[in-house]
Amino acid sequence: MxxxxxxxxxxxxxxxxxxxxxxxxxxxxxxxxxxxxxxxxxxxxxxxxxxxxxxxxxxxxxxxxxxxxxxxxxxxxxxxxxxxxxxVPEALTRELATLKSEAQDAWVTAKAASDFAAFAPALTRMVTLNRELADALGYEDHPYDALLNLYEPGLTLKTLLPLFDRLRAHHVALLSRITAQPAPRTDFLRRSYPAAGQKAYSLSAAQRFGYDLGRGRLDESAHPFEISFTRNDVRITTRVQEHFLSGALFGTLHETGHAMYEQGVDPALTRTVLASDLVGLYAVGGASYGTHESQSRLWENRIGRSRAYWEQHYADLQATFPEQLADVDADTFHRAVNEVRPSLIRVEADELTYDLHIMLRVDLERALIGGELDVRDLPAAWNARVKADLGLDVPDDARGVLQDIHWSSGMFGSFPTYTVGNVMASQFFGAAQAAHPELDSQLERGEYAPLREWLTDNIYRHGRTFTPDELLRRVTGRPLDPQPYLDYLTGKYSDLYALAPQEAHP
Amino acid sequence: MxxxxxxxxxxxxxxxxxxxxxxxxxxxxxxxxxxxxxxxxxxxxxxxxxxxxxxxxxxxxxxxxxxxxxxxxxxxxxxxxxxxxxxVPEALTRELATLKSEAQDAWVTAKAASDFAAFAPALTRMVTLNRELADALGYEDHPYDALLNLYEPGLTLKTLLPLFDRLRAHHVALLSRITAQPAPRTDFLRRSYPAAGQKAYSLSAAQRFGYDLGRGRLDESAHPFEISFTRNDVRITTRVQEHFLSGALFGTLHETGHAMYEQGVDPALTRTVLASDLVGLYAVGGASYGTHESQSRLWENRIGRSRAYWEQHYADLQATFPEQLADVDADTFHRAVNEVRPSLIRVEADELTYDLHIMLRVDLERALIGGELDVRDLPAAWNARVKADLGLDVPDDARGVLQDIHWSSGMFGSFPTYTVGNVMASQFFGAAQAAHPELDSQLERGEYAPLREWLTDNIYRHGRTFTPDELLRRVTGRPLDPQPYLDYLTGKYSDLYALAPQEAHP
The missing domain is CATH 1.10.287 (Helix Hairpins)
Known part of the structure; x- marks a missing residue:
C-alpha cells in the first residue's frame, strides 16, 4: 500500500x-x-x-x-x-455491549443450574436487540440475513436453506446407515494421557503442517481459539483433558488451520483494511468466518483424521504414549478418531453429526430473529429437534439449549459458518487435487508443504480482498456447492463402516 | 473521583x-x-x-x-x-523513539562483541538528544536535573550530590573493613537447583509477604520486572538460572515489593491521573522510581535477607532442595546471601557495593549530559572509577561500560533512583518501627501483614498523590536523609562480619 x-x-x-x-x-x-x-x-x-x-x-x-x-x-x-x-445507532451498540456482559453472566449461572428460566429474560432482550440491529443494518428478505452478513458477507437464507436441506437429508440418511453397523473400538481414547505429552505431540503436529512458531505460540484456555495481531503474531490455544486424547489433539490441528490462514496472508496487506474486520472491529486476515472455518476443518478433518495421516504419524504418537497405546494399531486408532455417534454436545460431536447440531441451531435462531419462535418455547423446540435429527432425549437444559455461549454473546448468524466451512473445505480441497494430481501421494508421504503452499497462493495470501463467493468462484469456478462435501462424507464413511453401495444418495 | x-x-x-x-x-x-x-x-x-x-x-x-x-x-x-x-517538540519525541530502537540494536551488537566503538555513534547521538530534551524541559542549575526530574520529581543534583558524597565515603570505608575479614562460605548457592523448585519457592515467599495472585502472576523474562494494568492486575517476572539460587529468589522478592506497592494503591485512584505517569506515558501507581525502589529494596533486603527471615523460613527452602542444602544450616545460608564482594556487574552486586556501581554511573552520565565528558573518553573514565571504588580491573567493555541497557534506551537520570530507593527504604522502615514497637518481634515470628498494612496505609494507598519529598516528610517527618541507611548497613555488616567497633563512622 x-x-x-x-x-x-x-x-x-x-x-x-x-x-x-x-x-x-x-x-x-x-x-x-x-x-x-x-x-x-x-x-x-x-x-x-x-x-x-x-x-x-x-x-x-x-x-x-x-x-x-x-x-x-x-x-x-x-x-x-x-x-x-x-x-447502527451508537446507543444500540452500547446497549448490546452492556447486555452482552449481563447475558453472559446470566447464561453461566443458568447453565450451572441447568435452569433455562434464569437465562430467558436476558435472551429475550438479546433477541430483541439483535432484531433491532438487523433492522438498522438492513436486509431484503429476512432480518436474519442482515446478521448472517456480519459473519459471511453476501450469504443469505435464500442460498443457505436449500443447501442445508440437502445436507440434512443426506446426513440423516447416512447416519442411519452408519449406526446400523458395529461401532469401532474407542476405549483407549479415554485412558490417562499426561498433559505435557499431549501438548508436545499436538504442537509437533501443528509444526509439521507448517504452523510457524517464530510467529506463533500455543497456550491453554477453557475454549480453544486462534487469534492474530497481524500475520507476524498468530496464536492458538488448546484445551488439554487428561482422559480425552482427541480433544487437545484435533483441537490443536483445527486451530492450526485457522492460524496458517492468518500466517499466510500477503505481508503487503499487513496493517490495511484487507486484514481488518471494520464492522466487527476485529483484526483478521481471513475473508469470512466460513472461509476461515474451511481451513480449520480441512486441516483437522480432511488431513488430520485421514488414513494417510495416521499411517505416517501414528508411530510418533505411540512413542509419546507407549503404555497407553500398546494394544492399539494405526488402523484401530484411525477408526476410533472417526467414530460417528449421535451425542448431545456440539463441541464433542463427530464430523457427520456436527452439521446436524449446527442446522438445528440455525433453524431455531432464525425463527427467534424472525419472530416465529418465542424464547419461552425454545427449550421444547430444541429438544424435539434433537430427538428428530439425532434420536436422543435431552436430559436437561445444560446439555441442551443452554450448552453454547453464542446467543448470550449476541452472536446470532454465526452458527451457519461452521457448516458452510465444511462445504467450502471440500470444494477447496477438490480444486487443490485438480490442480496437483500428485497431491494425494504427497499427503501419503507426509508432505504437507505443497498443499499449504497451494492454499496460500490461492486463498490465504488474498486476506479479505475477495468476498467468500468471489474467492470460491476464483479458486473452484463454482459458487457454494455441497456436492463435493457430500461425496467426501459418503466415500469416507462407506469405507470406514463398510457400508453397502447405494443406488444414489439423496 | x-x-x-x-x-x-x-x-x-x-x-x-x-x-x-x-x-x-x-x-x-x-x-x-x-x-x-x-x-x-x-x-x-x-x-x-x-x-x-x-x-x-x-x-x-x-x-x-x-x-x-x-x-x-x-x-x-x-x-x-x-x-x-x-x-517537548513532537519532532524530538519522534527522533528519540526512533533512536531508542536503533541504539538498542547497536548496544546489543556492541555488547556481544565487547566493542564500545560500535556503540559510540548511537550513544553520542543519544546524549545530544537527551541534552536537547533537558533544554526543552527546562532546569535551573544543571541540564541533568531536568532528566532526573522525569524519574524522581523534585530531586536535583544540589540535594543528590552531597548525599552521594556521604554514601560513597561511608561505603568505601565499610567495604575495606569487610574485605579484611574472612569471606563466608557461598559454594552451595551455585549448585544445581531445578527451575520448577526455584519458581515454586519464590512464588510462595512472594505470597507469604502478601502478593495477591488473584490480581497478579509470575512469569519468566530475561530481565526481571514488575508492571501493572491498574491495581487489579499487577504482574512480576523473574529470571531463573539453574546454578544461581539467589537470582530468582531475591529477584522475585524484589519485584514483589514493587508489586505490593501497586496492589496497595487506593481503589479510588484506579483510572485516574494519580495512577498515571502522564509525562512518561506509563501506567503506574507509585509516586516515583525512587519511592518504588524503596519498597522493592525493603522487601528484598531489609526483610528477605534478614536473619529473622531465614530463621523462620529456611526449613521450607531446605525441604524444596533437600540434597542441595543438606550440609547448610540457616545461619550459613543467611551469611552467604549477604556476602559482600566487589564485582564488575551491577545486577549481581551485593547490597553494599551496589550503591558504588550506581554512583559511578551517575557521575559519568551527568558529565556526559553536562558536556564535561566526551563519549569517546567514557570507557577510560569508567574503568578508572571501577578501579578506584571497587579495586577491580575491567577486563573488557562488555563487563564494563557496555553492561547496562539504560543509556541505549535513553534513560539518563534514572540510575540515581536505585540508591535513593535504598535511602528511603531505611527511612520508611524506621518510621514503621517507631509507629509499631512490636514490629521487629512480629517479623521474627514471620508475621508480615502488620508491616505491609502500615506501608499500605502510609505509602501505597496514596499512589501518586504526593511528590516523593512530600511523602517522605509526611511519613518520616524528614526530607531525604541517608543516616538511617548508613546506620542499618553499618549495624548489619558489623554483625555479619564481626567488625571491630569504630570511634565514629565518616
Whole structure:
C-alpha cells in the first residue's frame, strides 16, 4: 500500500484492532481473575477509539480519494464498512455491549443450574436487540440475513436453506446407515494421557503442517481459539483433558488451520483494511468466518483424521504414549478418531453429526430473529429437534439449549459458518487435487508443504480482498456447492463402516 | 473521583497507558520473535493516541475546571504534565523513539562483541538528544536535573550530590573493613537447583509477604520486572538460572515489593491521573522510581535477607532442595546471601557495593549530559572509577561500560533512583518501627501483614498523590536523609562480619 492518508489511517485502525485482539487473548489465557473489570474498560476504550476512527469523516474522505488508486479494493471495503457502522445507532451498540456482559453472566449461572428460566429474560432482550440491529443494518428478505452478513458477507437464507436441506437429508440418511453397523473400538481414547505429552505431540503436529512458531505460540484456555495481531503474531490455544486424547489433539490441528490462514496472508496487506474486520472491529486476515472455518476443518478433518495421516504419524504418537497405546494399531486408532455417534454436545460431536447440531441451531435462531419462535418455547423446540435429527432425549437444559455461549454473546448468524466451512473445505480441497494430481501421494508421504503452499497462493495470501463467493468462484469456478462435501462424507464413511453401495444418495 | 469531564478523560488516558503496559509485558514475556516490528507500530500508535489525549485542549480545560473540586491534586498534576509535554517538540519525541530502537540494536551488537566503538555513534547521538530534551524541559542549575526530574520529581543534583558524597565515603570505608575479614562460605548457592523448585519457592515467599495472585502472576523474562494494568492486575517476572539460587529468589522478592506497592494503591485512584505517569506515558501507581525502589529494596533486603527471615523460613527452602542444602544450616545460608564482594556487574552486586556501581554511573552520565565528558573518553573514565571504588580491573567493555541497557534506551537520570530507593527504604522502615514497637518481634515470628498494612496505609494507598519529598516528610517527618541507611548497613555488616567497633563512622 502506498503512503497515503488512507494507508496511514488504515494502519492506525488496524493497530487498534490488533490491540483489541491482544486484550482479549490475554484475558482468556493469562489475566488474573481480579483484572476482569478494568480489562473490560480498557477494551471498551480501545473499541470506542477504533469505532471513532472508522467513522471519522476524514477516513471516509481518504477512502474516497483512494478509489482511483491501486488501493481501490481496500477503499471500497472501507466505505461499505463505514456505511454499515453508520446505520447502527451508537446507543444500540452500547446497549448490546452492556447486555452482552449481563447475558453472559446470566447464561453461566443458568447453565450451572441447568435452569433455562434464569437465562430467558436476558435472551429475550438479546433477541430483541439483535432484531433491532438487523433492522438498522438492513436486509431484503429476512432480518436474519442482515446478521448472517456480519459473519459471511453476501450469504443469505435464500442460498443457505436449500443447501442445508440437502445436507440434512443426506446426513440423516447416512447416519442411519452408519449406526446400523458395529461401532469401532474407542476405549483407549479415554485412558490417562499426561498433559505435557499431549501438548508436545499436538504442537509437533501443528509444526509439521507448517504452523510457524517464530510467529506463533500455543497456550491453554477453557475454549480453544486462534487469534492474530497481524500475520507476524498468530496464536492458538488448546484445551488439554487428561482422559480425552482427541480433544487437545484435533483441537490443536483445527486451530492450526485457522492460524496458517492468518500466517499466510500477503505481508503487503499487513496493517490495511484487507486484514481488518471494520464492522466487527476485529483484526483478521481471513475473508469470512466460513472461509476461515474451511481451513480449520480441512486441516483437522480432511488431513488430520485421514488414513494417510495416521499411517505416517501414528508411530510418533505411540512413542509419546507407549503404555497407553500398546494394544492399539494405526488402523484401530484411525477408526476410533472417526467414530460417528449421535451425542448431545456440539463441541464433542463427530464430523457427520456436527452439521446436524449446527442446522438445528440455525433453524431455531432464525425463527427467534424472525419472530416465529418465542424464547419461552425454545427449550421444547430444541429438544424435539434433537430427538428428530439425532434420536436422543435431552436430559436437561445444560446439555441442551443452554450448552453454547453464542446467543448470550449476541452472536446470532454465526452458527451457519461452521457448516458452510465444511462445504467450502471440500470444494477447496477438490480444486487443490485438480490442480496437483500428485497431491494425494504427497499427503501419503507426509508432505504437507505443497498443499499449504497451494492454499496460500490461492486463498490465504488474498486476506479479505475477495468476498467468500468471489474467492470460491476464483479458486473452484463454482459458487457454494455441497456436492463435493457430500461425496467426501459418503466415500469416507462407506469405507470406514463398510457400508453397502447405494443406488444414489439423496 | 466524581463523574466529570476530567474524570472521564483521565480514565480514557489511563486505559491507554495500561494498554501500553500490556503491550510491553506481552512483548517481553509471551510474544513470538516475529511479532516485534508490528508490535512496535502498535505501541507507537497507542502512545501517540495517549499523547494526543493528554495534550488535547479539552483535557487541559477539564483539568482547570477540576481545580476547585476534590480532584484538585490530580488536576494540578495533569496541568503540570501537560505543560511539560508541551515543552517537548513532537519532532524530538519522534527522533528519540526512533533512536531508542536503533541504539538498542547497536548496544546489543556492541555488547556481544565487547566493542564500545560500535556503540559510540548511537550513544553520542543519544546524549545530544537527551541534552536537547533537558533544554526543552527546562532546569535551573544543571541540564541533568531536568532528566532526573522525569524519574524522581523534585530531586536535583544540589540535594543528590552531597548525599552521594556521604554514601560513597561511608561505603568505601565499610567495604575495606569487610574485605579484611574472612569471606563466608557461598559454594552451595551455585549448585544445581531445578527451575520448577526455584519458581515454586519464590512464588510462595512472594505470597507469604502478601502478593495477591488473584490480581497478579509470575512469569519468566530475561530481565526481571514488575508492571501493572491498574491495581487489579499487577504482574512480576523473574529470571531463573539453574546454578544461581539467589537470582530468582531475591529477584522475585524484589519485584514483589514493587508489586505490593501497586496492589496497595487506593481503589479510588484506579483510572485516574494519580495512577498515571502522564509525562512518561506509563501506567503506574507509585509516586516515583525512587519511592518504588524503596519498597522493592525493603522487601528484598531489609526483610528477605534478614536473619529473622531465614530463621523462620529456611526449613521450607531446605525441604524444596533437600540434597542441595543438606550440609547448610540457616545461619550459613543467611551469611552467604549477604556476602559482600566487589564485582564488575551491577545486577549481581551485593547490597553494599551496589550503591558504588550506581554512583559511578551517575557521575559519568551527568558529565556526559553536562558536556564535561566526551563519549569517546567514557570507557577510560569508567574503568578508572571501577578501579578506584571497587579495586577491580575491567577486563573488557562488555563487563564494563557496555553492561547496562539504560543509556541505549535513553534513560539518563534514572540510575540515581536505585540508591535513593535504598535511602528511603531505611527511612520508611524506621518510621514503621517507631509507629509499631512490636514490629521487629512480629517479623521474627514471620508475621508480615502488620508491616505491609502500615506501608499500605502510609505509602501505597496514596499512589501518586504526593511528590516523593512530600511523602517522605509526611511519613518520616524528614526530607531525604541517608543516616538511617548508613546506620542499618553499618549495624548489619558489623554483625555479619564481626567488625571491630569504630570511634565514629565518616
Amino acid at each position: 502506498t503512503d497515503t492518508d488512507f494507508a496511514r489511517r488504515s494502519a492506525e485502525i488496524n493497530d487498534l484492532l490488533c490491540v483489541l485482539n491482544l486484550l482479549a487473548w490475554d484475558a482468556r489465557t493469562q489475566m488474573p481473575p481480579g483484572g476482569s473489570a478494568t480489562r473490560g474498560q480498557q477494551s471498551a476504550t480501545i473499541s470506542a477509539l477504533a469505532r471513532e476512527r472508522v467513522l471519522a469523516p476524514a477516513f471516509e474522505a481518504a477512502a474516497h480519494a483512494a478509489l482511483d488508486t491501486p488501493d481501490a479494493p481496500a477503499a471500497r471495503q472501507a466505505l461499505s464498512a463505514v456505511a454499515a457502522l453508520r446505520r | 466524581t463523574d466529570t469531564d476530567f474524570a472521564r478523560r483521565s480514565a480514557e488516558i489511563n486505559d491507554l497507558l495500561c494498554v501500553l503496559n500490556l503491550l510491553a509485558w506481552d512483548a517481553r514475556t509471551q510474544m513470538p520473535p516475529g511479532g516485534s516490528a508490528t508490535r512496535g507500530q502498535q505501541s507507537a500508535t497507542i502512545s501517540a493516541l495517549a499523547r494526543e489525549r493528554v495534550l488535547a485542549p479539552a483535557f487541559e480545560a477539564a483539568a482547570h475546571a477540576a481545580l476547585d473540586t476534590p480532584d484538585a491534586p490530580a488536576a494540578r498534576q495533569a496541568l503540570s504534565a501537560v505543560a511539560a509535554l508541551r515543552r
